Amino acid sequence: MTFPSTPTLVSYPAGAVQAEARVLHVEPLADGRQALLLDATPFHPVDAGWPDQGPDRGYLSLTSGQDNDKDNDDGGGGRLVPVLDAVVAATDGSALHLGADIPVRKGTEGWAFVIAHVLSADADLTEGATVRVTVDQGHRRALSAGHTGCHLASLALNAAFADRWSKPTRNDALGVPDFDAAAIASSTITACGSVDVFRLNKSLRRKGFLFDGLVDELPNLGARINGILAAWVASGAAVRITCEGDALTDRRSWVCSLPEGEAAIPCGGTHVTTLAELAAVEVSFSATEDGGTTVLTMRTSAPLA
Numbered sequence: 326m327t328f329p330s331t332p333t334l335v336s337y338p339a340g341a342v343q344a345e346a347r348v349l350h351v352e353p354l355a356d357g358r359q360a361l362l363l364d365a366t367p368f369h370p371v372d373a374g375w376p377d378q379g380p381d382r383g384y385l386s387l388t389s390g391q392d393n394d395k396d397n398d399d400g401g402g403g404r405l406v407p408v409l410d411a412v413v414a415a416t417d418g419s420a421l422h423l424g425a426d427i428p429v430r431k432g433t434e435g436w437a438f439v440i441a442h443v444l445s446a447d448a449d450l451t452e453g454a455t456v457r458v459t460v461d462q463g464h465r466r467a468l469s470a471g472h473t474g475c476h477l478a479s480l481a482l483n484a485a486f487a488d489r490w491s492k493p494t495r496n497d498a499l500g501v502p503d504f505d506a507a508a509i510a511s512s513t514i515t516a517c518g519s520v521d522v523f524r525l526n527k528s529l530r531r532k533g534f535l536f537d538g539l540v541d542e543l544p545n546l547g548a549r550i551n552g553i554l555a556a557w558v559a560s561g562a563a564v565r566i567t568c569e570g571d572a573l574t575d576r577r578s579w580v581c582s583l584p585e586g587e588a589a590i591p592c593g594g595t596h597v598t599t600l601a602e603l604a605a606v607e608v609s610f611s612a613t614e615d616g617g618t619t620v621l622t623m624r625t626s627a628p629l630a
């Protein structure tokens with residue numbers, strides 16, 4: 326069995342939840358499960374490099390290449406194979422490395438970045454088979470709402486902190502000092518929501534961010550940000566994903582036509598197509614101490630309309 330030498334083609338940025346694909350490789354994993362590589366997929370994978378949006382859920386169904394005697398069935402081959410996980414993986418042609426075990430950066434010469442669909446040990450799919458790939462649409466929509474809400478919340482947070490900078494710093498997509506980029510420690514997209522954790526450390530202070538009174542201000546801060554977010558949601562702004570290509574490793578951006586201007590943020594995730602799909606976007610804050618560093622947690626809820 327050979328490994329693919331080109332990246333998996335992806336259709337989730339365009340919103341696809343179904344596709345036909347060819348099995349390029351099946352790899353037994355150490356835990357007894359199998360990793361299946363397809364030429365193309367609508368499955369959004371988790372990327373260990375920045376694991377903000379988790380994997381899609383769904384299943385594969387056999388359409389040809391195996392069970393050829395079972396024609397005239399329901400078109401899905403009658404056998405559904407659940408996808409247990411979908412993970413960014415990479416191969417140099419000699420082995421397949423999944424997730425955090427990938428030893429090289431994206432773009433390294435001689436390496437193909439692919440999506441590993443993790444299947445159970447008894448999945449019984451072989452190289453060359455054609456499968457229909459089906460993504461759980463409800464789960465995808467909830468993650469898309471959460472991810473768009475997360476980007477909006479980060480822009481609104483930057484706006485609310487805009488006067489807390491004593492030195493010039495990098496600006497965000499709306500030309501406001503980018504607190505999010507300067508302080509983010511982790512971002513987790515949930516169903517119709519997100520959790521962003523910011524570390525208010527010495528390095529952030531050296532960059533010129535002013536901490537004074539911040540923790541006491543948190544209740545008011547939430548209300549200010551929710552006001553900005555309510556206006557954005559009410560605008561029903563269009564959201565789109567721009568792509569430099571169809572491959573997993575091609576650059577993509579989230580673009581939203583907000584009243585303040587068009588905001589573009591590099592992003593590999595999935596999103597709603599308009600803010601009218603969201604009932605609201607609201608944030609709340611909590612602060613904790615971790616070894617002398619204040620850790621600010623922003624919880625965003627972005628329920629579907």
Ligand SMILES: [Zn+2]
Nearest residue numbers: 591592593594
């Ligand atoms: Zn994103």
